[in-house]
Amino acid sequence: ARVEEKLFQNRYLVDAGKPHIAIRPHEKPSENLLAMTRICPAGCYSETSSGQVEITPDGCLECGTCRVLCEVAGDVVWNYPRGGFGILFKFG
Ligand code: SF4
Numbered sequence: 001a002r003v004e005e006k007l008f009q010n011r012y013l014v015d016a017g018k019p020h021i022a023i024r025p026h027e028k029p030s031e032n033l034l035a036m037t038r039i040c041p042a043g044c045y046s047e048t049s050s051g052q053v054e055i056t057p058d059g060c061l062e063c064g065t066c067r068v069l070c071e072v073a074g075d076v077v078w079n080y081p082r083g084g085f086g087i088l089f090k091f092g
Pocket residue numbers: 021039040041042043044045057059060061062063064065066067
């Protein structure tokens with residue numbers, strides 16, 4: 001297959017795999033990160049009593065909203081691959 005097709009397959013597998021999302025440690029969340037506590041449709045994001053944002057990604061719907069809003073700014077990290085899914089599985 002052409003490289004582009006392989007890349008597409010990898011992208012597809014990555015997106016289809018269940019993400020493991022982590023929040024960068026912070027003292028004060030950015031506006032976007034804080035907004036996730038209201039926006040995330042699965043309610044994965046919550047605010048702690050001390051004002052940080054934490055995530056419990058178990059029920060994540062993979063809508064991608066937090067990735068769009070927070071990953072570029074470095075507020076959250078999507079870690080791939082995870083447990084048998086993702087690029088390493090594809091190449092492995
Ligand atoms: Fe919530 Fe969507 Fe981010 Fe999953 S991808 S944690 S459902 S905003």
